[in-house]
Amino acid sequence: KRRERNITSLLRERLPQRHVNLLEQAGALGDTLGVPVYAVGGFVRDLLLGRTNLDLDIVVESDGIAFARELARALKGRVRAHTKFKTAVVIFSNESGEEERIDVATARLEYYEYPAALPTVELSSIKMDLFRRDFTINAQAVQLNKGHFGRLIDFFGAQRDMKDKVLRVLHSLSFVEDPTRILRAIRFEKRFDFQIGQQTTRLIKNALQLELIEKLSGRRIFHELEAVLKETNPLNCLHRMDELDVLRRISPHLRITPTKNQVLEELENVIKWYRLLYLDDSPEPWMLYLLGLLMGCAYPEVKEVARRLSLSRRQEEDLQDVRELSHKCLGLLQQWVAGERTMSGLYCILSPMRTEGLLYLMARTKTDDIRRHISYYLTHLRKISLDIGGDDLRNMGADPSPVYARVLSRVLGAKLDGNVPTRKEQLEFAFSILAEETAKAHDQHRHRGRA
Ligand code: CTP
Structure with missing residues (x-):
């Protein structure tokens, strides 16, 4: 029989007091309304893994929208409801006046349609809600009602998987239901330094054989790819995607060659360096890594990839512009280092280029001298302005x-x-x-x- 775990002390240790208050408040409201309330998903996972995540997702075993309205009233906030999905977002300001949001969803039995191939079993609605999720580690809940506050709910063996550092799906149709989970699996594996489980790996390979990636819309692939590239070490994910043949299935032009790999590695270093310096101006990771992944490709090939990812016209133009400009810039920079090397000359070459392009240039150049000067441009020259107008x-x-x-x-x-x-x-x-x-x-x- 399952041993029940209560994580109240963990909650109190790891979360800011105001978040604990918020959870208690939600639980108390559940008691008043007579409905079970849970915190679920990434919030619970990160709490147990000791990682900061203050994005609170709540599931109630009753009308989620009605609950959200009451919660918003208590927090003096407002509600944005999505009637179709029976979900709502509570938006409110915390004591520091910053806007915060809590997602509230409805757990209802009749709400889920299940693939006919799965055995029908009687499940409580929270169990049903958790069962439709992607991986065991994301399918845990913590009850918030007063009498049960902190009760960890783990129907699918997430505790064991976390101990073994294994990423597992809950059932064999998970990737068929939602093929973007293939990319999510890779992302979580690398982020948490887990291993995708054996059976789950087989299921991924099956899904790939069924060409489910090819059937995904460009928007969805791009959205997941963007999420991958926003990770701290996206290159690990890209390697894994290449290894599992996911990159080729998105587009053969994206495959990682040794030359691309060198630049991608440099790119990752340069991006980390830049982020340490500038928290405000954050370059677009998707553009940076696409520049690296598309190295050596010709214009029509880039166009093909842009179409596969449903890039907007603007995004595609920006990408093509940076590629073209960076080519020109490298030539001009080589002349510049061999010449008089005036700062005005350097400025003239680099100022038409956006930040992504400059970082890409830094990663691409084999000349330390050029790299140093681009870095000088980024950190100093670019900020110099006139004292007249x-x-x-x-x-x-x-x-x-x-x-x-x-x-x-x-x-x-x-x-x-x-x-x-x-x-x-x-x-x-x-x-x-x-x-x-x-x-x-x-x-x-x-x-x-x-x-
Ligand atoms: N989920 C899912 N299948 C997906 C996307 C999401 O089952 N394709 C579920 C997971 O249970 C996940 C929850 O929805 O925990 C919320 O997803 P998301 O907003 O992507 O958040 P996180 O899991 O917290 O991921 P991240 O830390 O990257 O935000």
Whole structure:
């Protein structure tokens, strides 16, 4: 017989007090309404694995939307309900004024349609709710009602799997029901340093044989791929995807060659370095890794992959632009390191490039010197701005025109090269350029008059 485990002390140890309060509040509300309430899914899994996860998912064995409305009232928040799915999100502000959300779902027996191949058994509704989930570790619940607070519910052997570090599905049709779970399996395996179980591996291989990946929509694949690439070490996942033949089934162009692998490894280092420096401007992981995965591909092949992943026109253009530009940039950078190496020259080469492209360049170049200079551009040069602006040019009597941009860009170049560090010097330089431009314009006017 199953030994029951209560994880109240774990909850109290690991969670911030306000979250414990929140759980208790939800449980108390369940008591008032006379319904069983549970925290479920990734929240429970991460709690047991000692990882921070404050995304609370609640399941109630009754009308989830009605429960959510009551909870929102208690928390002075609001509810967004999805009647069709009988789910709701409670949105409220915590004491620090930050917005928080709690997902609430309904567990109901009649709600699930089960593949005919599965034996029909009587299940409680929470058991049914957990049974339709992907892996045992994600199919645990903690009861929140007062008398049972902290009661861990594990119908499918998640405790043992966590101890053995094994990722297992709950039944043999799991990947047929939802093939994106193949990618989720890989993601969780690498994130938690688990092993996909033997039987589960076989089921993945069967699903692949049935070409279920090929049948997935581009949107869904892209969504899962994005999630993979947002992991801390996406490359591990990509390797595993390649090993299991998942990458080829998404598109043969995505297969990892030794050359790509080298760049991908560098890319991962560069991304980690960049994230340590800048928490605010976060480059798009999907674009970075796609750049690496598509190295050596031609334009139409990239187009094919973009179509397979249903990239938006904008995303595809950005990707193609960065690829083309990075090619040009590398050539120009090679000339630059061999020449006078002015900072204005470096700025001129790199400023048209978006962050993803710059990081990709850093990963691709074999020259340390070039890598160092791109890093200098990212950390210093890029942030330098002028101490003068259009208003100053107007005050000099120049009418707003495209000349403004030309003048300011030359002054910026001079500042980058250290020639006009102060505002006063920049004003003087701008004035001299304006005078030059005016003289030139007059000249042209005279010539044209004569002709
Ligand atoms: N789930 C599932 N099958 C899927 C997606 C989700 O069974 N294809 C279930 C799992 O039980 C999962 C829950 O829905 O725990 C929530 O999924 P998700 O929002 O992806 O969250 P997490 O499991 O917490 O994953 P992550 O830590 O990456 O957010």
